[in-house]
Amino acid sequence: MPSIASMTEDSIVAHGDSLMLLEHMPDESVSLILTDPPYHSTKKDNIYGDKAFQEDEHFLEWMEAYAAHWKRILRPNGTVYVYCSAQMSARLEVMMSKYLRPINHITWTKPNEPGYDGWKGKMNKEALRRWYPHSERILVFEQGSYGDMNAIRRSPLGQYLQDCRKKADMSGHKLTELIGAYGKVNHGGAVANWEAGRNIPSREQYAKIAEAIEATGAVEKMLPYEDIVRPMDLHGGVEFTDVWDFPSVRPFKGKHPAEKPLDMLRHVISASSYPGDIVLDCFSGSGSTGVAALQLGRRAICMEIEDQWVARMAKDLVQTQPLDEDALPARPATSNRQRSNGLLTESLFD
Numbered sequence: 001m002p003s004i005a006s007m008t009e010d011s012i013v014a015h016g017d018s019l020m021l022l023e024h025m026p027d028e029s030v031s032l033i034l035t036d037p038p039y040h041s042t043k044k045d046n047i048y049g050d051k052a053f054q055e056d057e058h059f060l061e062w063m064e065a066y067a068a069h070w071k072r073i074l075r076p077n078g079t080v081y082v083y084c085s086a087q088m089s090a091r092l093e094v095m096m097s098k099y100l101r102p103i104n105h106i107t108w109t110k111p112n113e114p115g116y117d118g119w120k121g122k123m124n125k126e127a128l129r130r131w132y133p134h135s136e137r138i139l140v141f142e143q144g145s146y147g148d149m150n151a152i153r154r155s156p157l158g159q160y161l162q163d164c165r166k167k168a169d170m171s172g173h174k175l176t177e178l179i180g181a182y183g184k185v186n187h188g189g190a191v192a193n194w195e196a197g198r199n200i201p202s203r204e205q206y207a208k209i210a211e212a213i214e215a216t217g218a219v220e221k222m223l224p225y226e227d228i229v230r231p232m233d234l235h236g237g238v239e240f241t242d243v244w245d246f247p248s249v250r251p252f253k254g255k256h257p258a259e260k261p262l263d264m265l266r267h268v269i270s271a272s273s274y275p276g277d278i279v280l281d282c283f284s285g286s287g288s289t290g291v292a293a294l295q296l297g298r299r300a301i302c303m304e305i306e307d308q309w310v311a312r313m314a315k316d317l318v319q320t321q322p323l324d325e326d327a328l329p330a331r332p333a334t335s336n337r338q339r340s341n342g343l344l345t346e347s348l349f350d
């Protein structure tokens with residue numbers, strides 16, 4: 001039977017099958033789902049559920065039951081990050097896009113020193129007959145739908161802006177003019193871009209939109225900015241690309257076999273949630289997602305089926321306090337992996 005292993009003002013550790021636990025979660029209650037299910041493809045004995053499915057299809061059906069719940073419990077401005085292996089990522093993304101709108105497919109490279117890089121140093125490279133899998137995938141989704149030519153308009157913010165504007169019986173041009181976002185070339189383009197989900201209005205622009213639309217009397221009060229704009233905090237020199245270099249967690253006594261590095265989890269949580277938001281992990285393992293969330297002043301719900309990991313995280317989470325911004329390690333800087341491709345394009349097209 002599922003049970004609550006620990007609870008504080010800011011965290012809950014729930015012990016049991018997360019699919020059953022999800023049944024108890026209210027609709028639109030979570031801002032960020034950051035979760036790392038058994039990969040299935042790696043077939044590890046020491047991870048519960050990793051060898052549970054004979055067929056890939058059965059794994060995908062099991063994940064689909066989760067996807068349906070995630071859609072239901074995610075707030076309109078919420079984000080879902082799901083770790084997976086390169087082998088399963090394509091099929092998982094296709095299945096999940098029936099429920100949520102895919103926005104990224106992140107590659108996590110693990111730049112580990114020799115001795116910490118799995119079998120890479122020892123194996124017969126030719127015998128593998130393919131490239132050595134030295135990365136993992138993180139699929140990212142937002143609310144909304146996907147799969148037809150209008151789907152681009154279905155980000156919750158874009159849809160909401162369009163619904164409010166139409167209720168107010170106002171053209172895109174008119175609204176652009178009223179809020180002073182009229183460009184020299186692309187008249188009405190700002191509103192069209194926001195509605196299409198190409199970019200978002202600033203806080204000031206959103207306040208002006210709300211003022212103009214509410215003034216018509218057709219919409220009483222537009223939602224506050226934070227409730228409808230999906231957070232994506234990538235200011236300054238912070239890494240903004242979809243290729244991430246984070247060394248794996250070094251072995252230590254009591255380490256979870258799939259423990260994810262705290263700096264990577266904090267990178268996700270800082271970017272994709274607001275302080276005070278609820279972060280959910282349905283496959284919590286060591287509780288690393290919960291620890292990272294609490295360190296950043298978010299709230300955490302952690303679910304896990306195995307007693308030993310529930311015990312570790314219940315102990316760790318009650319002791320974790322929000323950290324001072326100054327005490328936090330800096331977020332990763334933008335990688336300089338972008339190389340000039342001048343040589344290739346010049347030789348092809350000169």
Ligand SMILES: C[S@@+](CC[C@H](N)C(=O)[O-])C[C@H]1O[C@@H](n2cnc3c(N)ncnc32)[C@H](O)[C@@H]1O
Nearest residue numbers: 017018036048049258259260283285286288305
């Ligand atoms: C890949 S590991 C997650 C590791 C975690 N990200 C960390 O940093 O420690 C997957 C975890 O999901 C747990 N698990 C598997 N099936 C589960 C289920 N049905 N409900 C809850 N937890 C489950 C496993 O026990 C395992 O600890």
